[in-house]
Amino acid sequence: MGLDDITRRIRAAEIAAGRAPGSVTLIAVSKLQPPERVEAVLDAGHTVFGENYVQEAQGKWPAWRQAHPAASVHMIGPLQSNKARAAVQLFDAIHTLDRVTLARKLAAQMGEQDRHPQLFVQVNTGDEPQKAGILADELPGFLALCAELRLRPEGLMCIPPEDQDPVPHFRLLRDLAQAHGLPGLSMGMSADFEAAIAHGATHVRVGSAIFGARVTG
Template identity: 80%
Template sequence: MGLDDIKRRIAAAEERAGRAPGSVTLIAVSKVQPEGRVTAVLDAGHRVFGENYVQEAQGKWPDWRNRWPGVELHMIGPLQSNKAKAAVDLFDAIHTLDRMTLARKLAQQADQQGRSPHLFIQVNTGDEPQKAGILADELPVFLSSCHDLGLSPSGLMCIPPEGHDPLPHFRLLRRLAHDHGLPHLSMGMSADFESAIAEGATHVRVGSAIFGDRA
């Protein structure tokens, strides 16, 4: 596998689903990958990357952005409220808005910094008690509260339960996004991104299939 292979598979999945070429954004998940693997993907021209940890991203991306202009950086891991300031400063999109305390912090930082990343609400589609995310039936109230804070989430994100068929979860997320007029769907990873594209994903998060197993 590798970047070119994943891009070909995304293009083929778009075509099968009757979707416009380029309608799916590939987020290359670069967390804890060796520097050489990431810079090789940058050298190949890819510019959209995902990170799970604010501190790790702070340590490498400011320099890499200077060397490779045009990078778009997505926060795809759990975000602690005390890291909201750094996250708003560093990331172009945050996919893990999952609780009201974080929404308040992000709204405060957006106001103070005069910028707001694109926001995806993480939905716990499997009602898993150990997993972060808003439950599906809590989404309308959560969205309303976000709007009251001046936030404008543009999409939803989910991580289906491990070992389960992801399709019902992709379909639930798509229905929720449609019902609430949200245009973006962040769903699908290395093992199932083609199924996610068939169900309407606009952003897929692929790491090991591009870079190889994490160090």
């Protein structure tokens, strides 16, 4: 596979779903990838990347952005509240707004820095106790709190349970987003992004299928 193959598959999925070409944003998940792989994708003209760890992103993206000013970096991993300052400073979008304490920290930092990354609320669609995210029935109250804090999430994000068909989770997230007037749907990864696109995904997160297996040692 690779960037060209994934891009073609996204375009085909858009057409199959009757959606406008280019309506889905591909987030190339660059966490734990060797620099030369990420630089090759940057040089190929791709501009949207995803990172899971604030410290790792801090160590590489400032320099890459100087060389590639159009590049944007999205936080797609769990975000510790004590990293809110760095996250607001570094990321163009945060997909993992998942609790009240983090909402308050982000609101304070966005006001202090006058910087306003896009926000997605992570929803725990599988009601999994070990997974982060707002439960579906708690979403209205959480969005009301965000409004009080002058946070304006533009969408929702989910990571379906690994052992389940993702489609019901994609449908649930779509329905929740529509009910609350949120246009963004961050859902779908390497194994299921085409199904996510069929159910309205606006952002899909693909890593190893673009870059190859991650380096963990």
